[in-house]
Amino acid sequence: MSACSCCQPASIGKKIVMALSGLVLAGFVLGHMSGNLLMFKGAGAINGYAAWLHANPGLLWSTRAVLILSTVAHIWTGVLLTLENRAARAGGPAVEATRRATLSSRTMPYSGVVILVFLVFHLLHYTFRTVALGGQEFGENVYAMVVAGFSQPAVAGFYIISMILLCLHLSHGISSVFQTLGLRNERWRCRLDIVATAYGWLIALGFISIPLAVLLGCIK
Amino acid sequence: MVKEHDNLDPRGEQTLALRLRVWRQSRGAVGHFEDHALAAVPTSASFLEMMDMLNEQLIKEGKDTFAFDHDCREGICGMCSMTINGMPHGPLPGVTTCQLHMRNFRDGEMITVEPWRAKAFPVIKDLAVNRSAFDKVIQAGGFITVRTGSAPEANNTLIPKSVADEAMDAAECIGCGACVASCKNGSAMLFVGAKINHLNILPQGQPERERRTLAMVKTMDDAGFGNCTNYGECQAHCPKSITLDVIAKLNRDYLRARVKEFFSSTGKPRKGGD
Numbered sequence: 001m002s003a004c005s006c007c008q009p010a011s012i013g014k015k016i017v018m019a020l021s022g023l024v025l026a027g028f029v030l031g032h033m034s035g036n037l038l039m040f041k042g043a044g045a046i047n048g049y050a051a052w053l054h055a056n057p058g059l060l061w062s063t064r065a066v067l068i069l070s071t072v073a074h075i076w077t078g079v080l081l082t083l084e085n086r087a088a089r090a091g092g093p094a095v096e097a098t099r100r101a102t103l104s105s106r107t108m109p110y111s112g113v114v115i116l117v118f119l120v121f122h123l124l125h126y127t128f129r130t131v132a133l134g135g136q137e138f139g140e141n142v143y144a145m146v147v148a149g150f151s152q153p154a155v156a157g158f159y160i161i162s163m164i165l166l167c168l169h170l171s172h173g174i175s176s177v178f179q180t181l182g183l184r185n186e187r188w189r190c191r192l193d194i195v196a197t198a199y200g201w202l203i204a205l206g207f208i209s210i211p212l213a214v215l216l217g218c219i220k
Numbered sequence: 221m222v223k224e225h226d227n228l229d230p231r232g233e234q235t236l237a238l239r240l241r242v243w244r245q246s247r248g249a250v251g252h253f254e255d256h257a258l259a260a261v262p263t264s265a266s267f268l269e270m271m272d273m274l275n276e277q278l279i280k281e282g283k284d285t286f287a288f289d290h291d292c293r294e295g296i297c298g299m300c301s302m303t304i305n306g307m308p309h310g311p312l313p314g315v316t317t318c319q320l321h322m323r324n325f326r327d328g329e330m331i332t333v334e335p336w337r338a339k340a341f342p343v344i345k346d347l348a349v350n351r352s353a354f355d356k357v358i359q360a361g362g363f364i365t366v367r368t369g370s371a372p373e374a375n376n377t378l379i380p381k382s383v384a385d386e387a388m389d390a391a392e393c394i395g396c397g398a399c400v401a402s403c404k405n406g407s408a409m410l411f412v413g414a415k416i417n418h419l420n421i422l423p424q425g426q427p428e429r430e431r432r433t434l435a436m437v438k439t440m441d442d443a444g445f446g447n448c449t450n451y452g453e454c455q456a457h458c459p460k461s462i463t464l465d466v467i468a469k470l471n472r473d474y475l476r477a478r479v480k481e482f483f484s485s486t487g488k489p490r491k492g493g494d
Contacts, residue, residue, distance in 0.1 A: 011441050011447040011448070015471070087339060088339050088340065089338065092337050093306050093337045095306035098453065101451035105450065175450070176450040178468075179450050182468045184464075184465075185465045
């Protein structure tokens with residue numbers, strides 16, 4: 001078994017990789033969201049935070065390396081699992097009936113794809129600064145860049161929709177991490193589902209508050 | 221669900237007139253649905269008895285009957301396997317098809333009857349599918365090593381009541397395959413989890429614990445079952461109401477087995493080489 005386990009990972013092995021990489025990414029979005037909320041403290045706070053991050057290239061690049069690795073592992077296992085599951089289902093019954101599977105669990109591949117598209121756009125937008133900024137140069141002024149970015153309703157709208165889908169993705173994903181690692185039972189299943197949904201909303205509302213504040217003119 | 225004093229048979233029992241859409245398929249051929257009307261179905265009849273009535277009607281009409289699996293007809297053998305209106309074992313939770321009675325349907329209702337749908341369960345004929353993939357999973361590790369001969373002293377191996385209860389809960393699985401049929405991924409994790417847990421938590425199952433877990437999961441994967449993505453449909457459709465706990469414990473045992481295998485002793489180096 002161990003001889004070919006690298007080229008043909010076991011079903012549970014893939015699930016464990018998916019769970020652990022998802023856990024890293026879920027932890028990252030909390031940190032990212034907390035940093036973003038500095039927008040409400042003013043230009044000095046957020047620009048200072050950005051400058052501090054860039055002044056610590058070791059921390060920045062080791063975090064980026066872990067995130068890139070986790071993202072690749074998460075996408076790779078996600079694609080493998082989705083394709084294998086479609087094949088195993090053999091089309092499914094003519095009449096589809098769902099008794100318990102939640103909307104978030106049934107839409108994981110779709111919410112995942114939209115989040116990936118958003119991720120690419122988001123990196124091009126605020127990290128590489130090549131799209132949707134009208135060719136303006138902001139330099140160290142992250143605050144002005146974010147305000148300029150979210151002043152466009154289409155960009156802010158896409159951001160808000162993506163964050164709602166991220167909430168949906170997290171509300172199934174976080175609870176599933178515990179199940180996949182064997183740390184869940186009937187008593188804890190409902191509690192963990194509530195924790196996961198609450199975490200999803202916390203992340204989504206935290207992120208959404210910024211484009212909303214820009215659109216409503218609270219952040220200028 | 222049945223209207224009072226409507227459609228009574230000579231014994232005064234309520235009956236139903238049904239429209240049935242039943243899957244017809246020969247081995248290796250492409251299947252299709254066939255529509256049939258069936259009248260005077262007593263509400264006290266089980267679903268399988270209703271299917272018997274349909275087959276009797278087909279015989280009288282000189283047509284081919286529908287093949288379907290059945291055996292004990294008392295909910296313990298796990299042979300009956302029909303997807304009724306998209307639900308394995310039908311709309312009543314916690315029962316097998318043979319224990320589903322026609323009082324759970326409405327007069328004039330259209331009922332769609334299909335086989336278990338999964339790549340690992342190919343259709344043999346009509347509603348009967350080949351579930352030997354489950355047998356292969358059991359052969360891979362669903363056993364323990366015991367001394368045969370005279371019965372051992374009962375109190376030699378002490379088992380706490382809670383552990384015995386947990387093992388019995390898992391051992392309730394009748395291996396019908398409804399978990400696979402209900403799973404949107406065609407995953408057999410509830411079945412494999414139940415079988416592994418039933419043996420892995422008892423003292424008698426310890427000698428083969430790691431080997432069993434790895435071998436049964438490998439056989440499950442090779443058979444073409446899907447991966448669990450925690451929908452929970454299997455638990456909701458299981459006629460024995462086996463819970464997702466067995467899957468969580470299977471995941472935990474699998475992780476433990478892989479770690480133990482990875483760090484297992486390679487033995488003493490041989491003197492003088494091979």
